[in-house]
Amino acid sequence: MSKDRVSPLLAASLLVPQLVAMTLAAVVVVGWVAGSHPFWPVPDVTLSEAVVTHDYGEIVRLIENGADPNQPARVRPDMLNSNQYILTPLEAAVSTRAVGLMELLLRHGASARSGQGRVALICDAIRSDAPDIVDLLLTTEDRSDPRGECPAISESN
Numbered sequence: 301m302s303k304d305r306v307s308p309l310l311a312a313s314l315l316v317p318q319l320v321a322m323t324l325a326a327v328v329v330v331g332w333v334a335g336s337h338p339f340w341p342v343p344d345v346t347l348s349e350a351v352v353t354h355d356y357g358e359i360v361r362l363i364e365n366g367a368d369p370n371q372p373a374r375v376r377p378d379m380l381n382s383n384q385y386i387l388t389p390l391e392a393a394v395s396t397r398a399v400g401l402m403e404l405l406l407r408h409g410a411s412a413r414s415g416q417g418r419v420a421l422i423c424d425a426i427r428s429d430a431p432d433i434v435d436l437l438l439t440t441e442d443r444s445d446p447r448g449e450c451p452a453i454s455e456s457n
C-alpha cells in the first residue's frame with residue numbers, strides 16, 4: 301500500500317461529519333427563511349403582554365401591524381403574577397405603573413375611555429400607587445376628576 305493513498309474508510313470518516321454539519325446548517329437556514337425559528341418556538345405576544353414586559357419596540361410594531369390599542373387581550377400567567385388576565389393595553393400599563401407606556405399608547409390611539417371605564421383606570425392607578433399615571437389620566441378625555449368615586453379613596457376619607 302502506498303503512503304500517498306488514504307484508505308476509503310478514513311476518507312469517509314472524515315467526510316461524514318462535514319456532510320452532516322452542512323446538511324443541518326442548510327435545514328436551519330431553510331427553516332428560518334420559511335418563518336420558523338430554528339432553535340425555539342417564538343410565541344405570539346399580545347399588545348397587552350408587550351406592555352407588561354415594557355417592550356416599546358414590540359408595542360409599536362404590533363400597533364403598526366394593525367393591533368388595536370383599545371382591544372382587551374390575554375396576559376399569560378407569570379407575566380404579572382401567577383394568574384392569567386384579559387386586559388386592555390392601558391390597564392396593563394396601569395398595572396405596571398409605567399407612565400411612559402401610557403403616553404406611548406395614548407399617542408398611538410389608545411383611549412382612556414369616558415365614563416366608568418375611565419374611572420376604573422384612575423382608581424386602579426390610585427390603588428397601584430401610580431400618581432404620575434393618575435395625573436396623566438386626569439388630562440385625557442373629558443378631564444373630569446373622578447377620584448372621589450374610587451372605593452379606596454372614599455372609604456379612607
